[in-house]
Amino acid sequence: MGILLKASKVTKKFAGLTAVNSVDLEINEGEIIGLIGPNGAGKTTFFNSITGFYPATYGSVTFDGNDITHRTTYQNCKAGMARTFQIVQPFGQLTALENVMVGAFNRLESYSEAEKIAREMIIFVGMEDKMHAIVADLTIGDQRKLEMARALATKPKLLLLDEVMAGLTPTEIEETVELVLKIRDSGVTILMIEHIMAALMKLSDRVIVLDHGTLIAEGTPSEITQNERVIESYLGSAYKKQD
Numbered sequence: 309m310g311i312l313l314k315a316s317k318v319t320k321k322f323a324g325l326t327a328v329n330s331v332d333l334e335i336n337e338g339e340i341i342g343l344i345g346p347n348g349a350g351k352t353t354f355f356n357s358i359t360g361f362y363p364a365t366y367g368s369v370t371f372d373g374n375d376i377t378h379r380t381t382y383q384n385c386k387a388g389m390a391r392t393f394q395i396v397q398p399f400g401q402l403t404a405l406e407n408v409m410v411g412a413f414n415r416l417e418s419y420s421e422a423e424k425i426a427r428e429m430i431i432f433v434g435m436e437d438k439m440h441a442i443v444a445d446l447t448i449g450d451q452r453k454l455e456m457a458r459a460l461a462t463k464p465k466l467l468l469l470d471e472v473m474a475g476l477t478p479t480e481i482e483e484t485v486e487l488v489l490k491i492r493d494s495g496v497t498i499l500m501i502e503h504i505m506a507a508l509m510k511l512s513d514r515v516i517v518l519d520h521g522t523l524i525a526e527g528t529p530s531e532i533t534q535n536e537r538v539i540e541s542y543l544g545s546a547y548k549k550q551d
């Protein structure tokens with residue numbers, strides 16, 4: 309198991325604001341890493357810096373052995389990085405199948421091949437009954453699953469999930485937990501931002517915590533839920549020890 313992604317001192321500034329401040333992170337192949345922190349902590353911006361959406365102001369990123377610090381999102385997708393968006397970004401007037409085909413065209417040129425992969429991915433996420441639905445008509449839960457299917461259709465090595473459980477029902481959250489495990493078991497490494505703590509702690513091999521752009525803690529789920537600084541800045545009193 310090698311290191312798949314290595315972020316070194318990744319920093320992103322917007323005018324006067326340092327949204328991500330010198331973050332170091334190594335992700336091993338096959339891991340599920342949870343990324344938590346208060347709203348505005350810089351979690352999504354960290355994703356954007358890694359993927360090339362907003363290139364880092366400072367620092368470097370290597371992926372699968374290559375320096376990708378200055379690469380575009382398109383190049384990174386080709387290299388095996390895919391993501392979902394906190395606010396879903398579907399092609400609303402296209403069908404579910406067509407949306408996922410867009411992902412498949414990352415590696416394929418043939419329409420029929422892309423359609424085949426897209427079908428497989430829609431079945432993989434459990435949406436075969438909605439294959440030809442117009443995406444704007446789907447529930448948020450289905451739109452989020454579809455975003456995962458579209459990302460998976462690009463055939464990633466690393467999948468970045470930005471709050472894929474937000475707005476889901478408890479049943480959908482359970483299904484998503486199972487789906488994330490199934491994705492990992494299929495050989496994909498996962499970095500996920502999530503506020504649904506029970507689900508995140510269940511899934512993550514390691515959890516990292518951002519606060520005001522700075523990485524304040526890193527550890528196993530049980531270490532993180534007992535970390536005083538993380539409790540103060542994010543988890544809140546529900547996790548405080550009774551004394």
Ligand SMILES: Nc1ncnc2c1ncn2[C@@H]1O[C@H](COP(=O)(O)OP(=O)(O)O)[C@@H](O)[C@H]1O
Pocket residue numbers: 322325327345346347348349350351352353354
């Ligand atoms: N494109 C942008 N331009 C200016 N400021 C931004 C931009 N994107 C994010 N920010 C700011 O960066 C900080 C971190 O935001 P974000 O990464 O979205 O946090 P999180 O995902 O942890 O809630 C916030 O203060 C936010 O307002």
Ligand SMILES: [Mg+2]
Pocket residue numbers: 351352353394
């Ligand atoms: Mg965010």
